[in-house]
Amino acid sequence: MSGIISALTSAADSLRVFDSALSNVQNNVDNASTPNFANQEVTLEAQKFSTQEGLAGGVGTGPLQSTRDEYAEQAVRSEQRQFGAFQQTTNDLNSVQGLFDVTGKSGVPAALSGLFQAFSAWSVAPNDTLPRQQVIDAATTVASQISENATALNTASQSESQQIGDAVTSINSLTSQLRDLNVQMQADFAAQSDPGVDAQLHSTLNSLAQYTDFTVLREADGTVTVLMGGQVPLVIGSQQHAISANSSGTQTAIRDDQGTDITAQATTGSLGAMVAMRNTTLPSYLSNLNTLAEGLADTVNSTLAAGQDLNGNPGAPLFTYNAAVGAAATLAVNPIDPSQLAAASTTAPDGNANALALASLASQTQPQLNGLTFSGYYGRLATQVGQDVTASQAGQDAHQQLLLQAQSLVQNKSGVSLDEEAAQLMQFQRAYQATAQMIVVLNELTLDTLNLLQPGVA
Numbered sequence: 001m002s003g004i005i006s007a008l009t010s011a012a013d014s015l016r017v018f019d020s021a022l023s024n025v026q027n028n029v030d031n032a033s034t035p036n037f038a039n040q041e042v043t044l045e046a047q048k049f050s051t052q053e054g055l056a057g058g059v060g061t062g063p064l065q066s067t068r069d070e071y072a073e074q075a076v077r078s079e080q081r082q083f084g085a086f087q088q089t090t091n092d093l094n095s096v097q098g099l100f101d102v103t104g105k106s107g108v109p110a111a112l113s114g115l116f117q118a119f120s121a122w123s124v125a126p127n128d129t130l131p132r133q134q135v136i137d138a139a140t141t142v143a144s145q146i147s148e149n150a151t152a153l154n155t156a157s158q159s160e161s162q163q164i165g166d167a168v169t170s171i172n173s174l175t176s177q178l179r180d181l182n183v184q185m186q187a188d189f190a191a192q193s194d195p196g197v198d199a200q201l202h203s204t205l206n207s208l209a210q211y212t213d214f215t216v217l218r219e220a221d222g223t224v225t226v227l228m229g230g231q232v233p234l235v236i237g238s239q240q241h242a243i244s245a246n247s248s249g250t251q252t253a254i255r256d257d258q259g260t261d262i263t264a265q266a267t268t269g270s271l272g273a274m275v276a277m278r279n280t281t282l283p284s285y286l287s288n289l290n291t292l293a294e295g296l297a298d299t300v301n302s303t304l305a306a307g308q309d310l311n312g313n314p315g316a317p318l319f320t321y322n323a324a325v326g327a328a329a330t331l332a333v334n335p336i337d338p339s340q341l342a343a344a345s346t347t348a349p350d351g352n353a354n355a356l357a358l359a360s361l362a363s364q365t366q367p368q369l370n371g372l373t374f375s376g377y378y379g380r381l382a383t384q385v386g387q388d389v390t391a392s393q394a395g396q397d398a399h400q401q402l403l404l405q406a407q408s409l410v411q412n413k414s415g416v417s418l419d420e421e422a423a424q425l426m427q428f429q430r431a432y433q434a435t436a437q438m439i440v441v442l443n444e445l446t447l448d449t450l451n452l453l454q455p456g457v458a
Contacts, residue, residue, distance in 0.1 A: 116362035126343035150328035192222030229265025307342030307354030315342025
C-alpha cells in the first residue's frame with residue numbers, strides 16, 4: 001500500500017511540474033512580441049528514487065533558464081551606438097549642405113561670379129556711374145550671401161546645443177529607469193530572475209546605447225553598474241549620477257554630477273555626434289567662411305586703396321567686417337558714393353588699371369587664398385561638406401545593416417519561436433495527460449486494495 005501512495009505522490013508532483021512548464025510556454029507565447037523579452041526554458045530534474053529510503057523519484061523543476069546571450073546583446077548595443085552616431089551626423093549635415101552650392105548657379109558662388117563680372121564691366125567704362133553702382137550692388141549681394149551662410153551655420157550650432165541638451169535629458173531619464181530597476185531587484189529577490197524585469201532592463205540599455213558609449217557590469221545582487229565611456233558612473237546600485245551639458249561658450253562641455261568635464265567620454269552615439277558637430281565640424285566650416293570673407297574684403301579693399309577715385313583720392317574700402325565677432329557674419333558693404341570707387345591707378349588717373357586688377361582676381365593665375373581663387377576656395381569648402389555627407393551616409397547605411405544582423409542574431413538566440421513553443425506545448429501536454437492517466441489507474445488500484453482490506457471480506 002505504501003508503494004501505491006508513493007507513486008501517487010510522485011505523480012501529483014509531476015503534474016505540478018508539467019503544469020508549471022505549460023504555464024511557462026504560455027508566458028513565452030504571450031511575450032513573443034514584447035521588446036527584448038528573452039525566451040525562458042523550464043529545466044526538469046530527475047528526483048532521487050530509493051525504495052529503501054522511501055524516496056519516490058519522479059521529476060522536479062530546476063531553475064528557470066533564460067536564453068539571453070549577453071555577448072550578442074553587447075554586439076547590438078555596440079552597433080546601436082555606431083548607427084546612432086552616423087545617423088545623427090547625416091541628419092545634421094543634410095541640414096547645412098544646402099548652404100553650399102557646388103554648381104555655381106546660386107548662393108555664394110553665383111554672387112562671387114556676379115561681382116567679378118561687375119568688375120570686368122566697370123573696367124570697360126571706368127568713369128561711368130552705372131557700372132560703378134553695379135559693382136556696389138554685386139558686392140552687396142556677395143556680402144549678403146556670405147553673411148547668410150554664416151548666420152545659418154550659427155543657427156545650426158544653436159540648434160545643436162538644444163539637441164545636446166535634449167539628449168542629456170534623455171540619458172538621465174534612461175539612467176533613472178535603470179536605477180529604479182536596480183532598486184526593485186534589491187527589494188525583491190524574485191525580481192532578479194523575473195523575465196519581465198529582465199526585458200525592461202535590456203530595452204532601457206538598448207535605448208541608452210543610441211546616445212552614448214557605456215560599459216555594463218552585472219553585480220551579484222542582480223543590479224547593473226553603468227559606466228559612461230567605461231569610466232564615468234551613470235548608475236551604481238540605487239544611485240543615479242546625472243550628467244549635464246554646458247553650451248554657453250564656444251565649445252560644449254559634458255559634465256558629471258560633480259561638475260567634472262567628461263566630454264572626452266562622449267565620443268560616440270548620437271550625443272558624441274552632436275558634440276563633434278558643434279565643437280568641431282560646424283566651427284571648421286565657419287572658420288573657412290570667415291577666411292573667405294576676410295580675404296575677399298581685405299584684397300578688394302587694398303586694391304581699391306592703391307588706386308585713385310574720380311575725386312583724385314585713394315579708393316574707399318568697398319567691404320567692412322568685424323573680425324572679433326566673425327568676418328563672415330558681419331561682412332557688409334560700406335555706404336560709399338560710386339565716385340569713391342577707384343578704377344584708375346595713381347599713374348594713370350583717367351584709366352582703368354585698378355578696375356582690371358579687380359577683375360583679374362577671378363583668374364586662376366591670381367590665387368588669393370591658399371593657392372586658390374576666391375571661387376575655388378569656396379568650391380573646396382562646398383566639396384568638403386559634400387564629402388562629409390557622403391561619408392556619413394555610407395557609415396549610416398553600413399552600420400544599419402550590421403545592426404540588423406546583430407538584432408537578428410539576438411532574436412535567433414533568445415527570441416521566442418512560436419514553432420518551438422508549439423512543440424514544447426505538445427510535449428508537456430502529453431506528459432501531463434500520461435501522468436494524469438497514471439493517477440487514475442493508481443487511484444483505482446488504491447480503491448481496489450482498500451476494498452480487499454475491508455474487515456469481513458474473504
